[in-house]
Amino acid sequence: MITFENIHKSFGPNHVLKGVDLTVDQGRSMVVIGGSGTGKSVLIKSVLGLIQPDRGTITVGGRATTRHDRDAFLSRFGMLFQGAALFDSLPVWQNVAFRLLRGRLKLPRDQARATAIDKLRQVGLGEDVADRFPAELSGGMQKRVGLARAIAADPDIIFFDEPTTGLDPIMAGVINTLIRDIVTDLGVTAITITHDMSSVHAIADDVAMLHDGKIQWTGPVGTLNDALDPHVVQFVNGRADGPIATIR
Numbered sequence: 001m002i003t004f005e006n007i008h009k010s011f012g013p014n015h016v017l018k019g020v021d022l023t024v025d026q027g028r029s030m031v032v033i034g035g036s037g038t039g040k041s042v043l044i045k046s047v048l049g050l051i052q053p054d055r056g057t058i059t060v061g062g063r064a065t066t067r068h069d070r071d072a073f074l075s076r077f078g079m080l081f082q083g084a085a086l087f088d089s090l091p092v093w094q095n096v097a098f099r100l101l102r103g104r105l106k107l108p109r110d111q112a113r114a115t116a117i118d119k120l121r122q123v124g125l126g127e128d129v130a131d132r133f134p135a136e137l138s139g140g141m142q143k144r145v146g147l148a149r150a151i152a153a154d155p156d157i158i159f160f161d162e163p164t165t166g167l168d169p170i171m172a173g174v175i176n177t178l179i180r181d182i183v184t185d186l187g188v189t190a191i192t193i194t195h196d197m198s199s200v201h202a203i204a205d206d207v208a209m210l211h212d213g214k215i216q217w218t219g220p221v222g223t224l225n226d227a228l229d230p231h232v233v234q235f236v237n238g239r240a241d242g243p244i245a246t247i248r
């Protein structure tokens, strides 16, 4: 279980998080929605210790993130970054096996390669892709490689940051389905950030709406369309009018 309790974060005068409270239950897939710049990425980075909240507590498995041994703690996470964020100079298999080739998770090279090929297979890519370079792959294939990397070290928590950005709707659907399958098959706890309502419906068990520094609404995905919260209604229906200000 991951809990956020009264999380505040400012960057200078920019008060981004103003008391976020949120619980992500073990083995559940939480999707966080909200407009651009509302602090969704800041929230995820705060769990990983990439950003220090000014106030509040984040716990993972009942312990404050600040009280975990950092390397052991980070080894429990998988992460799919926006834009896949692959290393162009490394062949695909080394991208996938990145964490298995160094540090506390280091494996012998042939084992790391075999694991990478197995993970590539899990996301629908053949062994032939292993020795190619990211620039030789389509955007959809790069996302799959990013997914393979996210699951390479058998994490129990995975973060997906805008997993379908830049993909056509069909490829986005494929990636959404893969993410859902990964979350279900591996039994991981997942947090996904997205603007894409089709991702929300495909990936989420639960949804949280972040706006004006706080979680305005949270509930099971099946109740999203009936939610009365005006932020949710505006976001789900893509309306210009509502409490979420738009720049016209």
Ligand SMILES: Nc1ncnc2c1ncn2[C@@H]1O[C@H](COP(=O)(O)OP(=O)(O)OP(=O)(O)O)[C@@H](O)[C@H]1O
Binding pocket: 011, 014, 016, 034, 035, 036, 037, 038, 039, 040, 041, 042, 043
């Ligand atoms: N390291 C940083 N230094 C200064 N400001 C930051 C930093 N990281 C984020 N911010 C600011 O915090 C706010 C929230 O950023 P964040 O990236 O979390 O938004 P987001 O909700 O993920 O948006 P998007 O959906 O566009 O990715 C923005 O105003 C951003 O400029």
